[in-house]
Amino acid sequence: MRRAPAALRNSAEEWGAVAKVLHWLLAALLAGQWGLGFYMSGLAEADLVLRFELYQLHKSVGLTLLLLVLLRLAWRVGGPVPGWPPGMPRWERRAASASHALLYVLMIGLPVTGFLMVSTSPLGLPTRFWGLFAVPHPLGPNATLERAFGNIHEKLGWAFAFLVLLHVAAALKHHFRDRDRVLVRMLPARFFR
Template structure:
């Protein structure tokens, strides 16, 4: 008989990464509005943003490995095929964004003309990506990666709203156990 909910490890990774991503999105929107006159504070916030971005990348890679090595609980049998397809697409979209967004940010920092070093949480040095050494127009390439990182963040916001809305719809409208599979604090509606 297949498991009716995700494993504890998958649940912890899901909620930890979700909280970090929401924090990153809020922090990213905030930090780009910090005036240049507050350069020292802005530098600290950018370093934290990079630190949490690397943390999200590493946790997301761990989550992907866990996903490939552990079965996912089945969706309700009554769920229409289009909803199943949408759920799968959204989940894979999250995996793509959880890995691509930090990588784009890392690429941006790595190619940026200023060459500001990254220290994770002010302590651990994090290298720049090595394959940008020969780039002649670093400013243009940095701008491209910065824009791609920003678009990925906005895609994250859209997907998060869609995902949360779908989970709430399943819980309150469809009255099924889709939300309870990942939220240990939600009571199951059906017997196992």
């Protein structure tokens, strides 16, 4: 017996295919972006060509992530969101809602602060979006602002990493301890045929 294809839109019980694809695509891109940022910051100054190429990649991925996060947020706001499991304590619902909101703030704040950092760099290097066109920088060179945005960007990156670990731990807790469908309903359906 064949299963019906997953619904594109969310329901009150399940995440739809669009939400799942955006969730896992963002998760993969954000993990790669975090690792790339960490790697780039440790490169020696002598590797100028490699550093330039990796920074351009990091900026293109960052701007793409910003667009995908905004799309995901619009999708989430524009449709139903699956409800909480029965019996979930109110404090846990509030903590989950707050952590999801904070994840969105960080997923938007990271690319914005990164872009503001490079737009204020005294080096004045262009931001080439996937090598297709230059993205205009809204601010001019300013070493003080570059350092400030860089510090904020780095702190947001570490906060994001911590919050993602908390998010994963909560999903695993729901699956293994609470034995509810919180994790299962975000996984691709083919894992549970």
